[in-house]
Amino acid sequence: xxxxxxxxxxxxxxxxxxxxxxxxxxxxxxxxxxxxxxxxxxxxxxxxxxxxxxxxxxxxxxxxxxx
Numbered sequence: 001x002x003x004x005x006x007x008x009x010x011x012x013x014x015x016x017x018x019x020x021x022x023x024x025x026x027x028x029x030x031x032x033x034x035x036x037x038x039x040x041x042x043x044x045x046x047x048x049x050x051x052x053x054x055x056x057x058x059x060x061x062x063x064x065x066x067x
Contacts, residue, residue, distance in 0.1 A: 026043075026044050030044075035066075038052060
């Protein structure tokens with residue numbers, strides 16, 4: 001049992017480190033460019049395109065079309 005708990009703890013630590021690294025990437029991306037594309041926003045919010053468009057329609061997010 002002790003061995004199983006140690007393995008679970010190791011997996012959780014590995015997951016936490018990966019999660020922290022991903023959050024740092026997202027933070028740097030948001031600081032570097034205040035205007036993000038829809039794919040980046042969907043990834044950061046972990047939502048689909050329909051949910052993203054609903055957020056815009058509801059006024060929860062501001063968007064503008066470029067190009």
